[in-house]
Amino acid sequence: MSQPTPATGPAAALELRDVAKAFGAVVALRSGSLRVEAGSIHALVGENGAGKSTLVKIVAGVHRRDAGELLLDGRSMDFGSTAESKAEGIAVIYQEPTLFPDLSVTENIFMGRQPVGAGRRIDRAAMHTEAEQLFRRLGVHIDPRRPALGLSIADQQIIEIAKAISLDARVLIMDEPTAALSGVEVERLFAVARSLRDEGRALVFISHRFDEVFDLCDTITVMRDGSYVDAVRTADTDVDSIVAMMVGREVGDLFPKTPAEIGETVLKVEGLSSTGEFHDVSFEVRAGEIVGLAGLVGAGRSEIARAVFGVDRYDAGSVTLAGRSVKPHDPRSAIRAGMAFVPEDRRKQGLVTESSVARNISGVIRGGLARAGLLTGAAESRSAAPWAGRLEVKTGALDMNAATMSGGNQQKVVIAKWLATNPRLLIIDEPTRGIDVGTKAEVHRLLSELAGQGMAILMISSELPEVLGMADRVLVVCEGRITADIPRDEATPENVMRAATRSSQEAAS
Ligand SMILES: Nc1ncnc2c1ncn2[C@@H]1O[C@H](COP(=O)(O)OP(=O)(O)OP(=O)(O)O)[C@@H](O)[C@H]1O
Ligand SMILES: [Mg+2]
Incomplete structure (x- = not known):
């Protein structure tokens, strides 16, 4: 049996105890607990919909918790806004980039805290220079003067990372920062993360890539179905044990490639x-x-x-x-x-997020169904259900709004939607x-x-x-x-x- 909460000791940089959060009937967090020491990198892992991003958003002041405790250096906190969380030295890289498309890259990084030069004028040149220095540290080439509009998902993520680093935070939380990055960028990010750890900051790293978790993190907290499962030192565990704790069942092999007949x-x-x-x-x-x-x-x-x-x-x-x-x-x-196309940027191109899951999945084939006189709510659910089931889309119901689904579940809906076009x-x-x-x-x-x-x-x-x-x-x-x-x-x-x-x-x- 696992303990209900992580072992307690001297005050940690960041601590959550039995935090709960529900959105209407959906319980996103039942009993989320996390304890992160200063000078360490802590992984938070769990299946899609386990409640990781919700936990992060409570620390960030995006959501208010319904129950439980949030402590910074042992002091109890209750953030009513993201500004309050930021003021306490918490920086968050969200799972989905949140840049303002019309603003420049630099403006996005320094949003709301532009350095002021002589005569209290905003010192743009200084901002661009600082943005360039941040990019150099991350080993990337992005023009700080260009607008954020049209940047690739990877570049957007890198700007989010630069923004968080520039905040000089005591606690840095990264919610799947590497999902859009490839090897070289990931290595650069990790080098920066390690140097921040060595300066005594506390870092939280969320990822579904276990090689990264084991490469970067000192400790791992596992969550399942909105609750804390266990916290372990990376050195004392292995991927199989972590996976077993996450899913509570056997997982099939990755990459089960079977030979297929190659045709025309x-x-x-x-x-x-x-x-x-x-x-x-x-x-x-x-x-x-x-x-x-x-x-x-x-x-x-x-x-x-x-x-x-x-x-x-x-x-x-x-x-x-x-x-x-x-x-x-x-x-x-x-x-x-x-042709079917599942794009990399599921939010902008892949998913009509304001609409229900069933509508999203059957949206592409709706034209065909309507023409055949078959467009009914029941028809939509029928065409969506097999694919949603196959991909284990975890939602309360197929009529749930796709915008509130966890990141991974949104990805599954996009895939299901296109497969339904055969x-x-x-x-x-x-x-x-x-x-x-x-x-x-x-x-x-x-x-x-x-x-x-x-x-x-x-x-x-x-x-x-x-x-x-x-x-x-x-x-x-x-x-x-x-x-x-x-x-x-x-x-x-x-x-x-x-x-x-x-x-x-x-x-x-
Ligand atoms: N604003 C909201 N309204 C309704 N339900 C929500 C909202 N935000 C999250 N949820 C639900 O809470 C649950 C936990 O979601 P969360 O985003 O925290 O998962 P996650 O662990 O980050 O998953 P992933 O690995 O896919 O990113 C999901 O079932 C999700 O649909
Ligand atoms: Mg998430």
């Missing part, structure tokens, strides 16, 4: 170019084949996918689906031709971003099965093990070009990474 060419992309994004991109995806698009964040993988599907324009080249040419910049014709080609950008370990295995099994039934799948993933585990062929993108086409049995982390960094190295030499 489904997608043919020829000479696709878009100025400043990618150049002369040609490749094919066949029926039954899973093609992985690997590369560093910013290499142009998502841009290529978006152009193929028609969300973005391209300047030259062509896209053919099952022998018929697909009109450029026309997602509707792409859908009609049999496409010939599925383009899926970061299929398991934010999805917990149990469902991740399920998503992988599903992709493998769909390929087995003859679907062509183009999968973008920043998780190298996922690409190597699932893809029949790996296309590596580097600075907007395809630099390698590696068959499954020859693909290794080394040759993929080499191709992913090739042209910049060549340019440097």
